[in-house]
Amino acid sequence: MACDKKGKIGVIMGFIKQLFQSKKRKEKAQKYNLGMAKTRQSVFNQLDDLLTQNTKISDALFEDIEEIFIMADIGVDTVISMVNQLRETVELKKIHNAEELKEMIVEEMFKRYVKEDVVDTNLDTDHPLAVLLFVGVNGVGKTTTIGKVAHLLKQKDKRVMMVAGDTFRAGAINQLRIWSERVGCEFYQKEAGSDPSSVMFEAIRYAKEHGIDVLLCDTAGRLQNKKNLMNELSKIHRVIGREIDGAPHETLLVVDATTGQNGLSQAKIFNEVTTLSGVILTKLDGTAKGGIALAVRETLNIPIKMVGLGEKIEDLEYFDIEEYIYGLFSDIV
Amino acid sequence: MAFDQLSDRLQMALRRMTGKARLTDKDIEEMMREVRLSLLEADVNFKVVKSFTQEIKEKALNEKILKGLNPSQQVVKVVHEALKELLGGETSVFSLKAQGTTTLMLTGLQGSGKTTTAGKLAQYIRKHHKVTPLLVALDVYRPAAVEQLKTIGEQLNIDVFEKGIDSKPVDIAKEALLYAEKNAYNFIVFDTAGRLHIDEDMMDEIKQLKATIDPDEIFLVLDAMTGQDAVSVADHFHQSLGITGSIITKLDGDTRGGAALSLRKVTDVPIKFMGLGEKLDAFDVFHPERMASRILGMGDVLTLIDKVTENVDEDDMMNLMEKMMSGKYNYNDFLKQLKMIRRMGSLGGLMKLIPGMNKMMKNADIDEKQLVYIEAIIRSMTHEERKKPDLIKRSSSRRRRIAEGSGRRVSDVNKLIQNLEQQTAMFKQMSKMDPNQIDPHNPMKNMALPQQNRKAKKGKGKNRGGFRF
Known part of the structure; x- marks a missing residue:
């Protein structure tokens, strides 16, 4: 039994190592590693529980693989279709050895994420006035993310202005203002309770007149099943587009990495209302894996652009699928 | 009753098994897989799901549940009960310290x-x-x-x-x-x-x-x-x-x-x-019970009932009922009714509590604003008009004025008129029922009776199988 267990650990460790052989990659992955693997001993030792049986390819093994993915909050549908694909390939190629599964899993994940496409994680800011709109449910970290993005853009010598579009939640405007002071960028606000669309409208006018390069628009957190609030968001989106052709140049859904299956519903409905250009996955420095973002890419074709890895202003990274997969299994290695 | 997600899943699993004289272990295994998936989709931790499905399986087998008429519903019931238990069984009461802060x-x-x-x-x-x-x-x-x-x-x-x-x-x-x-x-x-x-x-x-x-x-x-x-x-x-x-x-x-x-x-x-x-x-x-229903995607009737009773003043309700029965229901009452609904919270929120509605709502266009519009229309009526709905019904110029005043279309006003008429007609129908036949403590009693009679007669050999009257 113990020997079998080791065999299976070997399977997974093998493909992780394969992924991260090169030193350069390891260094690149270090931040993710720090962020995502702080707790190696989580409540239940995943490995012991997950990998209990043989190294032969069996239904039980497939179920274990399923569980590793499910544990990471990758959507149930995505996981099932992924594992079914694996089953088919195994049958087709008459594979009997679990060892060979490792490459297939990695391949399958890459294939599904990349989708024979070039995944561009850059934020589209090459416009006279680029407008980035940040949307999401309550408490995911939109305001903090804007602070970090502003910092990042300022490093690139962009003239950045934040717009306090959350006129609803108590303290939201000041929260953003404090971030703008930390970053040292411009800040636009109206009084609490104002119509957010009118705030955007005025901010764009102001930004045009004052030579701002990038406008970062905060919005109030809203649950995607609140029709009125989604209508309000749709209006914000429309007003921005009316002021500048092709704007907002990025509409970014901020998703908390601890989010479960609801993340898919969030992405789906926000995408219907505002046409999302990307996802920013926050709070990846906890123990959550944020796998739902993969499901979002899989089902809605919306790429993950950036990840939040800590509370400091520079704790924001461009998303890298390889590093991410490493993070997924970091507890296990 | 619609047990949305889980029951759909189980029914699908069962459909594949129909025609079999009895369910095999493998069939049960398959049903447990559906339970498992359903819980995973609800974000229950997979470890918790694992031990839970094991428990359920034993329970289901012990209770010989799969011999029943509708095994899937019974499994849902067992799952629901077990979920409720796991969530704490009864509502936990918050209490302050007996003394001090x-x-x-x-x-x-x-x-x-x-x-x-x-x-x-x-x-x-x-x-x-x-x-x-x-x-x-x-x-x-x-x-x-x-x-x-x-x-x-x-x-x-x-x-x-x-x-x-x-x-x-x-x-x-x-x-x-x-x-x-x-x-x-x-x-x-x-x-x-x-x-x-x-x-x-x-x-x-x-x-x-x-x-x-x-x-x-x-x-x-x-x-x-x-x-x-x-x-x-x-x-x-x-x-x-x-x-x-x-x-x-x-x-x-x-x-x-x-x-x-x-x-x-x-x-x-x-x-x-x-x-x-x-x-x-x-x-x-x-x-716990409501949460169990929600996790299974069953809707939440109990919360709805609570919301209604908590937010509706009984006297108001009785007055309204009286008016309705007497056929004197007018726009003032309509407005009152509207307020009651809005006091209970968002319409979308309420609808979600109704089993089965959750699914339908996915496509339905529930616009909370509708309530606001209706209120605006009524508020654009004169006091006279609100008391006498006929006035508006008869005069198109009144309807036009109200539409303009409320910023709605005339067709919206017409819709409201229709709505009021339908309600009034419904209440008239209700008031025609003989109140003496309805037991105030058990209004369902009368309805249940015929069934009981039939059942009682069935046992007697003489009448068995025949309908002689």
């Missing part, structure tokens, strides 16, 4: 909703336990968190103790305790900064806070949308602090909230309350 500390991850919850909780306890609450702002890290709590305090008319962001939380807490004693507050809620369960420095800080405050209750605040990680979060906070209860927030979303199950299973402390919206009164005690 009750102190309560909130903790949780960033963005779980602690500050909003602090306000809601203080208000709820004030309303139900007649206390003088004090909110204490201990989040000195997140920008403007103190201000947020202050604003909430103002909105609720609850005092907030704060020392800005330059003091240490432990020192603020000490001062707050003294302040509360001096000023005779007897219920204190400490709002702490959000923190990651694996952030050692921050976890040390909250342990110090616990030592300083020595709170009667420590509640973990958890976002209902949390996925598999809920187990790890709950476990860490519980290990470090020994929480005494928890609060699930953002349950007004469309998440099924399986995290609640993980939370309860790991900590084994009761889930006390739930947050149901951004408004500060959108807060309620936690009901």
Whole structure:
């Protein structure tokens, strides 16, 4: 039994190592590693529980693989279709050895994420006035993310202005203002309770007149099943587009990495209302894996652009699928 | 009754098995897989799901449940019962200390909703336990968190103790305790900064806070949308602090909230309350049974019933009923009725509580604004018109004027007229029923009778199988 267990650990460790052989990659992955693997001993030792049986390819093994993915909050549908694909390939190629599964899993994940496409994680800011709109449910970290993005853009010598579009939640405007002071960028606000669309409208006018390069628009957190609030968001989106052709140049859904299956519903409905250009996955420095973002890419074709890895202003990274997969299994290695 | 998700799944599994004389172990296995998937889709932690399905399987086998007429419904029932049990069985009652000041500390991850919850909780306890609450702002890290709590305090008319962001939380807490004693507050809620369960420095800080405050209750605040990680979060906070209860927030979303199950299973402390919206009164005690239904995607009739009874004044209702029965129902009554509905919360929220509606709602276009429009139309009527619906019905110029006054189309006004007529017609029908035949204590009695009779007769040999009358 113990020997079998080791065999299976070997399977997974093998493909992780394969992924991260090169030193350069390891260094690149270090931040993710720090962020995502702080707790190696989580409540239940995943490995012991997950990998209990043989190294032969069996239904039980497939179920274990399923569980590793499910544990990471990758959507149930995505996981099932992924594992079914694996089953088919195994049958087709008459594979009997679990060892060979490792490459297939990695391949399958890459294939599904990349989708024979070039995944561009850059934020589209090459416009006279680029407008980035940040949307999401309550408490995911939109305001903090804007602070970090502003910092990042300022490093690139962009003239950045934040717009306090959350006129609803108590303290939201000041929260953003404090971030703008930390970053040292411009800040636009109206009084609490104002119509957010009118705030955007005025901010764009102001930004045009004052030579701002990038406008970062905060919005109030809203649950995607609140029709009125989604209508309000749709209006914000429309007003921005009316002021500048092709704007907002990025509409970014901020998703908390601890989010479960609801993340898919969030992405789906926000995408219907505002046409999302990307996802920013926050709070990846906890123990959550944020796998739902993969499901979002899989089902809605919306790429993950950036990840939040800590509370400091520079704790924001461009998303890298390889590093991410490493993070997924970091507890296990 | 529509047991949406799980029952759909089970039925599908069963369809593949129909025609079989009896269900094999493999069939049962397959049903358990459906149960498992359904729970995973609801974000119940896979580890919890595993032990849970094992339990269910044994129960299902023991009770020989699969011999029944509708095995899938029975399995759903067993699952529902077990879920309810796991979630705590009965609603956990919150009680204050018999004497002196009750102190309560909130903790949780960033963005779980602690500050909003602090306000809601203080208000709820004030309303139900007649206390003088004090909110204490201990989040000195997140920008403007103190201000947020202050604003909430103002909105609720609850005092907030704060020392800005330059003091240490432990020192603020000490001062707050003294302040509360001096000023005779007897219920204190400490709002702490959000923190990651694996952030050692921050976890040390909250342990110090616990030592300083020595709170009667420590509640973990958890976002209902949390996925598999809920187990790890709950476990860490519980290990470090020994929480005494928890609060699930953002349950007004469309998440099924399986995290609640993980939370309860790991900590084994009761889930006390739930947050149901951004408004500060959108807060309620936690009901295990309803949560079980929700996780299974069954809708939540009980919450609906509670909402109705809580928010509708009985006298108002009786008056309205009387008017309806007498056929004198007019636009003033309509307006009153509208207000009652709106007092119960958002229409979308209400609809979601009805089993089966959840699914239908996915495509339906529920526009809360409709209620506002109807109100606007009625408010554009003269008093005379409101009392005598016929006036509007007969005069197209009145209808046009009302449409213009309310900013709606004439067709909207016509729709409202139709609506009122339909209601009146319905009530007339109801009032024609003979009240003497309806037992006020058991209005269903009459309906049940014929069935009972038939059943009783069936046993007698003479009449068996025949319908002679």
